[in-house]
Amino acid sequence: MVYPKLITAATLSVLIMAGCNKNRGSTPRLSNTVRVGYVGITCEAPIFSAVENGFFKEEGLDVKLVKCEWANYKDVLALGGFDITHHLVMYFLKPIEQGLDVKFTGGIHRGCLRVQAPVNGKINTVGDLRGKRIGVPGMGTPPFIFANRVLGAHGIDPAKEITWRVFPAGELGLALDKGEVDAVADSEPIGSLLVAQGKVKNVADQAQDAPYKDEYCCAVIVNGKYLASNRELNTVAISHLRYVPSVSGAEAAVNSAAAEMKVAGMLSPSTNVAELGKRAFAHLDGVTDEWLQNLQVEKVAGGQVPPNQDIRLYAELILQDKEESCCKAKKAIATTK
Template sequence: CEAPIFSAVEKGFFKEEGLDVSLVKCEWANYKDVLALGGFDITHHLIMYFLKPIEQGLDVKFTAGIHMGCLRVQAGTKGNIHTVQDLRGKRIGVPGMGTPPFIFANRVLGANGIDASKDVTWRVFPAGELGLALDKGEVDAVADSEPIGSLLLADGKVRNVADQAKDAPYKDEYCCAVIVNG
């Protein structure tokens, strides 16, 4: 997601447009607050990451969509989960409650008549350990974002059950947007 910003700075694209840009390092846990408090003026990030904070008063604005399709729900290739309906009663690993993969999985489940608060069990693991959780049988499926989803596919550990890049209606939605402080 962030590669275009670094590339644009390195290649001088911002300067060509008359913009004096400096990159600001920020800790992930404080990202939203630092933006809202003016620690930096503009960024791009996963839209879902900002929805709850905006609902709670975070003063930021979405100005443009960046790209689509970085969220997935995936099941282990050794299991018998092939469709969203097969997730009912299963354990789903996520990188955190309230994270974009968790929100995406909730949307997918709800759209398929599965109550995400009752019909599945959520298990939290660091994003980089979701594949290990599948390997160890601690979860039956995972909800993840890039690059984790592609890495798990390339390793042959998972199959896609829901893919924001390919499945309607999600394939027509932006996952990341340009966001400015209010």
């Protein structure tokens, strides 16, 4: 993932920016409890950093973490099983099109997803995927949706010209090894692990390839009813941002993702992308890019990764032999491939 600033235990404020209003005293809080949903992927690391570093407590918030599964994650949020999370924009657009009552409020980071093929294989470009078998962690999951977008943008019909095969995320590399698929679509950390093990090369990389590299893949997502009834829950939290998210970037991502999903046949042909974007995104009073840019952002030594450098350094760490670490234990795997 490529973050605007290194996550550095910093996502508290954005996770709960759904209730923000700069006039703190106008309405009393209904509750100081906020339920944050998670699946357990790398994208969500800031959630746990914020909890462990006490950022929620600093703002007087009682946070309850709610563990969910991919299969019911969207429905649990819509039905009020938890209040807020940050997750992949593409994952929620189809349900919102169909009436799911959730809202995006701000962008978190970019670059979670990839399409990958065997490092010594004949698949080098998206065009080479035509007629091939692609492994995914589930139909309708973000990697599946990203692959559909990429294929559709290159004139490949994902429904007719691709054979989709589902495997547990941790077994996608094994499926490649066994020849059960020709390529895989995955999210972090699977993509970096497969690269580190010398198994794959990137065919499409959301962190590096235009137009995806400039698109926020993950955004704050809030239950619609919770947003309507708790608009002032987190005023102070917003003023303690440890990195700079984006409001306009998230809104642009919603629209660009929706446009390509429509081309790929993942949204209804009759869907008005602009109208869907308006319905899916909630602008919060006083929360703008201009306001965010005036906030004092904490800088951590070494935390400002150069814009042309991929933050996913796991592969490089594995290949380094500088110290005893969990990464060094993987060196043999990577160097023998």
